Amino acid sequence: MDLLLNFGRWLQNTTWALSITGSDWAYPFVQLIHFSGLSLWIGTILAVDFRLLGIGRDRQTAAQLSDSVFAWNWAGFAIAFVGGFMLFACSAETYLRNPAFLVKLGILVPAGLICHIFVQRKSRDWTTASELSRAARIAGLVELLLWLSVAAAAVLIPTVG
Amino acid sequence: MIRICEWLEQVRWIVALNSSATSAVIVELIHYLSFFLLVGTIVFVDLRILGVAARKQSLTAIAEQLFPLTWLGLLFVTLSGFVLFAGDATAFYRADVFQWKIEVIIAAVIFGLLVQWQVSREARSSRRSLTGRTTTKLLALVSLVLWIGAILASLEVAALTGLG
Numbered sequence: 001m002d003l004l005l006n007f008g009r010w011l012q013n014t015t016w017a018l019s020i021t022g023s024d025w026a027y028p029f030v031q032l033i034h035f036s037g038l039s040l041w042i043g044t045i046l047a048v049d050f051r052l053l054g055i056g057r058d059r060q061t062a063a064q065l066s067d068s069v070f071a072w073n074w075a076g077f078a079i080a081f082v083g084g085f086m087l088f089a090c091s092a093e094t095y096l097r098n099p100a101f102l103v104k105l106g107i108l109v110p111a112g113l114i115c116h117i118f119v120q121r122k123s124r125d126w127t128t129a130s131e132l133s134r135a136a137r138i139a140g141l142v143e144l145l146l147w148l149s150v151a152a153a154a155v156l157i158p159t160v161g
Numbered sequence: 162m163i164r165i166c167e168w169l170e171q172v173r174w175i176v177a178l179n180s181s182a183t184s185a186v187i188v189e190l191i192h193y194l195s196f197f198l199l200v201g202t203i204v205f206v207d208l209r210i211l212g213v214a215a216r217k218q219s220l221t222a223i224a225e226q227l228f229p230l231t232w233l234g235l236l237f238v239t240l241s242g243f244v245l246f247a248g249d250a251t252a253f254y255r256a257d258v259f260q261w262k263i264e265v266i267i268a269a270v271i272f273g274l275l276v277q278w279q280v281s282r283e284a285r286s287s288r289r290s291l292t293g294r295t296t297t298k299l300l301a302l303v304s305l306v307l308w309i310g311a312i313l314a315s316l317e318v319a320a321l322t323g324l325g
Contacts, residue, residue: 036309042194043201045289047230056233059225060218068215068223071174072205146196155189 008092017089034083040050040076044069045116045147052123052140062136063124070120070135100160104153112146119143166250179248192241199234200308202227203273207308208299210276221284228277234268249324256322262314269307276300307314 011017014103020026048069051062060068088095095101119139169175177186206224208214215223248254253259279297318324 028313028316028320031320032309032313035312035316039197039200039308039312040204041201042197043199043234044205046194046198047202047227048207050230051226056229057226059222064218064222065226068218069205072208072214076201078324107314148190150185151193152190155186159186 004096005093008096011089011092013087017092018087020086021090030083030086030090032083032089034080036079037083040072041080042076042147042151043074044076045143048119048123049140049144052119052126052132052136053138053144054137061127062109062132062140066120066123070155095157098157098160100153100156104150104157108150108153109145112143112150114145115139115143162254163251164186169247169250172247175244175247177192178244182191188241190246191237195234195237195241197234199231200312202231202234203276204305204308205277206231206280207301207305207321210297211305213296220280224277224280231273252322253318253325256318256324258314258317258321259324262311262318265307265310265314269304269311272300272304272307276304 012021012066020030034129047056048062050056050067051060051065122139123136126139178188197283208219209216209218209220209223277299279300283294283297
């Protein structure tokens with residue numbers, strides 16, 4: 001933990017992190033990058049999960065929808081990651097002492113990512129039949145709950161900090 | 162209007178929802194996730210119209226699949242947003258940046274509806290003229306910019322007023 005905190009102290013004192021923290025306009029724009037990426041990432045994940053659960057229109061199969069959004073889904077993740085890292089860098093030590101942040105980034109995000117990659121790889125097998133399989137519905141629900149818990153941990157960061 | 166805001170702040174169920182830590186977190190969670198659903202799906206349709214996403218897939222199929230989720234997101238973001246607003250209605254109402262946020266969101270919703278209308282009009286029409294596609298692309302571009310503006314305005318409300 002000490003090693004991690006030392007890294008956090010070093011990171012938040014880098015020139016670029018200090019320039020974001022010290023600027024009136026830079027911080028909201030970094031937040032904009034993070035939230036724009038999150039909108040694409042989470043928005044497209046929710047759309048596929050709802051389709052797996054049989055919620056909404058059936059104009060596309062879950063596999064077709066997953067293929068359609070694939071590139072921009074991961075582009076959203078990359079944008080959210082870059083913005084998130086910059087936000088983290090501004091107060092790295094504080095974040096590393098926050099239990100909600102540690103649970104979010106140490107457990108829930110990796111679990112969500114593993115589940116998401118699994119769902120993307122398997123969605124074609126689950127939706128070749130005309131009706132959604134039980135496995136598809138369960139996977140959609142599990143992924144939905146995982147990202148819901150990631151968002152819950154994120155919302156709790158200011159409360160438990 | 163201020164009197165309505167003051168009355169809203171005293172409504173029993175609004176006070177109950179905002180004063181309990183658990184329910185406040187749940188409302189905030191619904192607000193964030195429905196906002197991501199709303200913006201993520203509409204921005205993806207806009208990107209498809211602009212020709213930078215899912216070019217091999219039919220625009221009509223993507224739009225018909227995603228637009229109901231966009232409006233579902235709008236419904237929940239409005240309901241949860243109303244509860245969050247009502248808890249501090251007077252302060253929100255007095256903040257200029259909150260009024261700008263609402264104006265940008267209303268404009269973005271109008272352009273979202275125009276994009277949906279234009280896509281369904283093009284889908285019905287067998288003759289897809291170049292002019293029609295250009296209009297749709299222009300509407301999609303404005304919609305995209307407005308939704309990015311809506312995110313920025315939402316962030317600025319918290320940054321400049323400490324509300325939300």
